[in-house]
Amino acid sequence: MGPCSAESREQVLDTARQLKEACGVSSFIFRAGVWKPRTRPSSFQGAGEEGLQWLAEVKRTYGVAIATEVATPEHVTAALKAGVDYLWIGARTSANPLAVQTIAEAIDRFAVRPLHCKTANAVRPAAPVGLLIKNPVNADAGLWIGNIERLEKTGVPVMAVHRGCGHKPCWSMAHIVRTARPDIPMLLDPSHMSGDAAKVPELLPKVVELGLDGVMAEVHCNPSQALSDAAQQMTPREFRDSLDSILSRFCLASLICPSNESKELEWLRAEIDELDDTLWETIASRMDVSRRIGIWKKANGVAALQPERYKAISEKLKVKSEKLGLPSEFIERIWDLIHEQSLKQQE
Numbered sequence: 001m002g003p004c005s006a007e008s009r010e011q012v013l014d015t016a017r018q019l020k021e022a023c024g025v026s027s028f029i030f031r032a033g034v035w036k037p038r039t040r041p042s043s044f045q046g047a048g049e050e051g052l053q054w055l056a057e058v059k060r061t062y063g064v065a066i067a068t069e070v071a072t073p074e075h076v077t078a079a080l081k082a083g084v085d086y087l088w089i090g091a092r093t094s095a096n097p098l099a100v101q102t103i104a105e106a107i108d109r110f111a112v113r114p115l116h117c118k119t120a121n122a123v124r125p126a127a128p129v130g131l132l133i134k135n136p137v138n139a140d141a142g143l144w145i146g147n148i149e150r151l152e153k154t155g156v157p158v159m160a161v162h163r164g165c166g167h168k169p170c171w172s173m174a175h176i177v178r179t180a181r182p183d184i185p186m187l188l189d190p191s192h193m194s195g196d197a198a199k200v201p202e203l204l205p206k207v208v209e210l211g212l213d214g215v216m217a218e219v220h221c222n223p224s225q226a227l228s229d230a231a232q233q234m235t236p237r238e239f240r241d242s243l244d245s246i247l248s249r250f251c252l253a254s255l256i257c258p259s260n261e262s263k264e265l266e267w268l269r270a271e272i273d274e275l276d277d278t279l280w281e282t283i284a285s286r287m288d289v290s291r292r293i294g295i296w297k298k299a300n301g302v303a304a305l306q307p308e309r310y311k312a313i314s315e316k317l318k319v320k321s322e323k324l325g326l327p328s329e330f331i332e333r334i335w336d337l338i339h340e341q342s343l344k345q346q347e
Contacts, residue, residue: 001239002031002067003220004191004229005044006051014221015236016058022240029086030058031067031216035075036228037092044227052082059083065129071099073106080110080125088132088216089147091163091192095136100147107131108154127156132216134161134189141176148177148184161216163189167196168278169203171270178210178267185213191232197223200234201242208246210270211263215243283338287345294346304346310339 001019006012016030034051036044047054055066067086070076071093079087087107093099111127131151135144144160151158160181162174178186190203200217207215220226220233234242297304317335321328 001028001217001219001236003226004033004218004233005036005227006032006034006047006054007044007227008047009054009057011221012051012054012058013061015219016062016064018221018236019219020062020064022236029065029067030055030062031088033069035069035071037071037090049078049082052079052084055084056082059085067132070103073102076103076106076110080128083125085129086132087128088161089134091134091137094134094144094147095138097143097146097150100133100150104150104154107151107156111154111156130157130159132159132161132187134163135165135170135173135177137165139165139170139173141173144173144177145180148181159185159187159213161187161189162193162212164193167194169193169270169274171267171274175267175271187214187216188212189216191218191229195232197232197234197238200232200239201245204242204246206270209263209266286338287341290342290345297346304343
């Protein structure tokens with residue numbers, strides 16, 4: 001846990017202090033980004049290498065492991081020289097297998113060969129304790145697995161971090177990876193998955209329900225003042241309270257240890273729930289377009305009901321039902337309901 005970005009020495013140390021008070025010393029890894037691959041160049045891009053010194057101070061002061069995001073071989077070298085324990089690769093970098101490969105090669109140099117130093121007494125930075133790879137921004141399970149394999153060649157333990165795609169869970173992608181590589185720990189990133197701190201508590205139960213191995217969440221000493229991703233960060237105490245609520249619900253009830261069979265069912269249900277959400281959102285969007293079509297028709301003296309178009313769409317759906325392997329009667333019933341409601345939107 002930790003803030004999205006290391007913004008200042010005071011912010012980093014204050015967040016770490018609050019985390020220690022809320023969660024204890026050994027129960028978390030302190031994370032903060034010092035290089036931020038933001039969409040807009042005007043956005044806060046991170047504190048750079050100076051931020052690594054703040055993380056190192058957190059490690060010395062509170063005795064916790066530290067983690068930061070890397071996107072280039074130069075980032076790897078600087079982070080390991082600063083004593084960073086865990087390196088993570090973000091979703092944007094994870095979408096580029098060539099970038100992941102160059103990062104893996106940089107890590108490999110620290111893992112298997114001494115670093116050439118000009119000074120005989122110079123100490124070679126240690127290899128990282130672990131590597132974390134987030135899923136790509138696009139829902140590509142194969143690419144995510146490939147990135148895991150690239151990083152595994154370094155010999156450093158690898159963990160997968162499921163953060164969803166564009167504030168969507170993408171449970172199907174994670175399910176594929178979890179099934180293919182059950183030996184790799186998978187963490188949940190509810191902060192990026194939701195994009196909203198208020199929704200993080202709704203996602204935390206998935207860790208237990210799906211048999212995941214931990215959480216990589218964003219917490220900040222003063223979220224409203226955060227320089228990046230302010231909306232999705234919680235205070236350490238808020239996060240701890242949410243976590244306690246989830247743990248008490250599962251650990252003090254009869255659902256202490258879900259079986260592998262029930263976990264598989266929960267994965268499938270998570271996929272269904274996400275598909276249902278997408279279905280209803282799509283229908284709602286269609287109704288909004290129908291309403292706008294109704295405004296245009298009224299302005300241009302066109303009748304709401306257009307029999308020829310209705311007939312053409314119906315015929316198209318009959319062909320589509322065969323391609324999709326769905327009963328034509330089933331599709332026709334759904335289409336009639338959608339069409340009926342669309343006409344009401346145009347009234």
